[in-house]
Amino acid sequence: MAKKPKLAVWKFASCDGCQLSLLDCEDELLAVADHITIANFPEASRAVLDGPYDLSLVEGSITTPHDRDRIQQVRSQSKCLVTIGACATAGGIQALRNFTDVREYMDIVYASPEYISVLQTSTPIADHVPVDFELRGCPINKNQLLEVINAFLNGRRPNVSTNSVCVECKKRGTACIMVTHGTPCMGPVTHAGCGAICPAYNRGCYGCYGAMETPNTSSLAGWMRDLGVSDYELQRMFRTYNAEEPAFRQEGDRYGPEDT
Amino acid sequence: MIGTDQTSVIEREDLQSLFDVVIARGYVPVGPTVRDGAIVFDEVCRVEDLPGGWTEDQDAGSYRLKRRHDTALFGYNNGPHSWKKYLFPPRAKLWEAVKTENNGLTVREAEDTKRPFAFIGVRSCDLHALQVQDAVFMNPKHPDPLYAGRRGKALVIVVNCGQAAKTCFCTSMNTGPRAEGGYDLALTEILDGDDHYFIAEPGSPDGYSLLAGIPHREADSADVLAAQECTKRAAEQIGRKIEISDVKDLLYRNYDNERWDALERRCLTCANCTMACPTCFCSKVEDVTDLTGGHAERWREWDSCFTMDFSYIHGGSVRPTTRSRYRQWLIHKLATWLDQFGMSGCVGCGRCITWCPVGIDLTEEVRLIRASEKDKEADDG
Numbered sequence: 001m002a003k004k005p006k007l008a009v010w011k012f013a014s015c016d017g018c019q020l021s022l023l024d025c026e027d028e029l030l031a032v033a034d035h036i037t038i039a040n041f042p043e044a045s046r047a048v049l050d051g052p053y054d055l056s057l058v059e060g061s062i063t064t065p066h067d068r069d070r071i072q073q074v075r076s077q078s079k080c081l082v083t084i085g086a087c088a089t090a091g092g093i094q095a096l097r098n099f100t101d102v103r104e105y106m107d108i109v110y111a112s113p114e115y116i117s118v119l120q121t122s123t124p125i126a127d128h129v130p131v132d133f134e135l136r137g138c139p140i141n142k143n144q145l146l147e148v149i150n151a152f153l154n155g156r157r158p159n160v161s162t163n164s165v166c167v168e169c170k171k172r173g174t175a176c177i178m179v180t181h182g183t184p185c186m187g188p189v190t191h192a193g194c195g196a197i198c199p200a201y202n203r204g205c206y207g208c209y210g211a212m213e214t215p216n217t218s219s220l221a222g223w224m225r226d227l228g229v230s231d232y233e234l235q236r237m238f239r240t241y242n243a244e245e246p247a248f249r250q251e252g253d254r255y256g257p258e259d260t
Numbered sequence: 261m262i263g264t265d266q267t268s269v270i271e272r273e274d275l276q277s278l279f280d281v282v283i284a285r286g287y288v289p290v291g292p293t294v295r296d297g298a299i300v301f302d303e304v305c306r307v308e309d310l311p312g313g314w315t316e317d318q319d320a321g322s323y324r325l326k327r328r329h330d331t332a333l334f335g336y337n338n339g340p341h342s343w344k345k346y347l348f349p350p351r352a353k354l355w356e357a358v359k360t361e362n363n364g365l366t367v368r369e370a371e372d373t374k375r376p377f378a379f380i381g382v383r384s385c386d387l388h389a390l391q392v393q394d395a396v397f398m399n400p401k402h403p404d405p406l407y408a409g410r411r412g413k414a415l416v417i418v419v420n421c422g423q424a425a426k427t428c429f430c431t432s433m434n435t436g437p438r439a440e441g442g443y444d445l446a447l448t449e450i451l452d453g454d455d456h457y458f459i460a461e462p463g464s465p466d467g468y469s470l471l472a473g474i475p476h477r478e479a480d481s482a483d484v485l486a487a488q489e490c491t492k493r494a495a496e497q498i499g500r501k502i503e504i505s506d507v508k509d510l511l512y513r514n515y516d517n518e519r520w521d522a523l524e525r526r527c528l529t530c531a532n533c534t535m536a537c538p539t540c541f542c543s544k545v546e547d548v549t550d551l552t553g554g555h556a557e558r559w560r561e562w563d564s565c566f567t568m569d570f571s572y573i574h575g576g577s578v579r580p581t582t583r584s585r586y587r588q589w590l591i592h593k594l595a596t597w598l599d600q601f602g603m604s605g606c607v608g609c610g611r612c613i614t615w616c617p618v619g620i621d622l623t624e625e626v627r628l629i630r631a632s633e634k635d636k637e638a639d640d641g
Binding site for chain 1: 295296297298300321322323324325339340341345350351525526527528529530531532535536546547548549550551552553561562564566567568569582614615617618619
């Protein structure tokens with residue numbers, strides 16, 4: 001048998017939820033371990049093998065000078081680098097700091113902020129190093145993660161659609177909640193992948209997967225305004241887990257809290 | 261077809277027999293039912309599963325379920341689902357392959373394990389939509405085995421419309437509101453004071469046989485008239501219109517109309533219209549492998565001309581702009597479809613209008629394109 005590819009999982013600024021998706025694979029995890037050497041995954045095992053690694057999964061965003069250097073080392077040790085989750089692909093919820101002055105928060109939260117070394121912004125991994133594939137979501141969908149690993153193992157392109165969440169809603173037969181109830185929903189501008197969970201439970205899409213391939217955020221926002229959504233709420237809708245994602249950032253910037 | 265000696269009356273209280281007979285003959289009855297604030301299609305085994313006493317208000321980008329003042333079972337117009345979800349499922353396995361010794365490969369075609377469907381409550385527009393998809397999927401040169409298999413075995417029970425939604429325009433497309441054949445059995449629901457009954461017209465040997473299994477009496481001329489009045493009322497309620505006599509040439513002349521720019525700003529490219537459309541038939545195939553690489557499957561899934569991947573060829577998407585994608589969809593639906601299949605791709609059901617999250621209305625777009633030509637003529641003159 002050919003030598004098994006080596007997998008590493010790296011954590012940057014994040015909540016661990018995405019890398020836990022790999023452990024959450026449960027039934028499939030043993031099969032993954034059969035075909036891949038889990039070489040560096042501190043969340044799962046203390047045994048750490050040296051690089052280089054065939055596949056690196058990177059979770060989290062860049063928020064400190066230390067991490068800004070560390071991602072370069074990760075890249076240099078990785079044949080293939082895949083970012084997983086909203087933090088790694090769009091800066092995550094911590095990118096909300098990009099709209100404020102982070103030093104003010106440090107002064108409020110920490111007794112001795114001078115010990116803290118932090119960047120003013122939270123940025124995606126792709127802003128710092130070349131990325132081979134970005135898997136979206138907050139958190140990522142474990143089936144999509146398996147698909148990406150699978151595609152990597154078999155040398156093919158992952159089947160990960162970049163179209164809207166609406167396509168997933170329609171395929172599962174959910175009646176559009178914006179049309180039937182007037183519930184504001186980010187689905188039409190949001191990247192598919194979750195399987196359209198929230199609308200199936202009568203909740204508008206929160207946009208966890210960031211912008212879809214060709215997001216028309218201004219048209220959707222205009223329609224939601226007509227549904228009675230305030231500018232303040234609109235800004236909140238675009239500034240959640242993917243606030244720094246370019247299309248969401250641009251749309252969120254158009255609405256100010258002063259209109260509440 | 262109406263008024264033949266086979267036209268019959270089924271009383272409301274005998275309608276359960278229809279379900280019982282259909283089930284006894286091995287069909288899975290699917291039809292309208294209320295779920296999640298809409299009238300959707302699902303398995304319905306009892307009259308009580310039908311949306312009795314429910315109707316809805318529809319408009320561009322809006323659908324609201326509401327109570328009726330009577331107990332009509334089919335007193336609604338088409339909702340978010342169409343029958344294509346049964347004949348052309350959103351996701352279907354086409355085949356699977358297993359690696360064998362010495363790098364061999366065994367390929368197994370996917371088997372359809374579904375029992376035949378009985379579609380109950382097919383509207384005339386949707387009946388035409390089935391015929392449109394028949395032309396696509398049952399073309400003798402390359403029939404789709406899954407679609408053809410299911411369609412061939414399916415029982416089609418029409419319920420003629422007694423009312424129209426604001427988004428309906430079947431009268432423009434010559435597809436309704438009365439079904440004129442191509443069904444197994446057609447029903448028209450009549451509510452008249454305390455009387456509640458169905459005029460039944462069999463349209464095939466299966467339909468005759470089905471009717472024989474349900475208590476019924478021969479219809480008299482008053483019943484026939486009531487059925488005609490019912491669909492006439494629906495036709496009179498229709499407010500939307502497309503002038504189709506020259507729509508193909510109109511659209512062919514207007515590839516560069518400024519309306520496409522307005523749609524560039526408005527269309528979300530979310531693909532809802534194509535998913536809701538009962539005739540849109542586009543799909544993609546995806547190959548999936550397991551971790552061992554020893555087992556592979558090919559799946560077919562609904563796709564849409566509104567996605568970037570759909571027109572992706574070497575180097576990028578052929579239709580990168582929103583305007584190019586909306587134009588492709590509209591012109592295909594109303595014009596190039598005629599060249600391709602000899603029929604229009606639009607049946608006037610209005611789903612794309614209701615289920616567009618931002619209420620884009622194709623009848624309005626066609627009207628504006630036409631008006632812009634007239635304005636231009638006036639300017640030039």
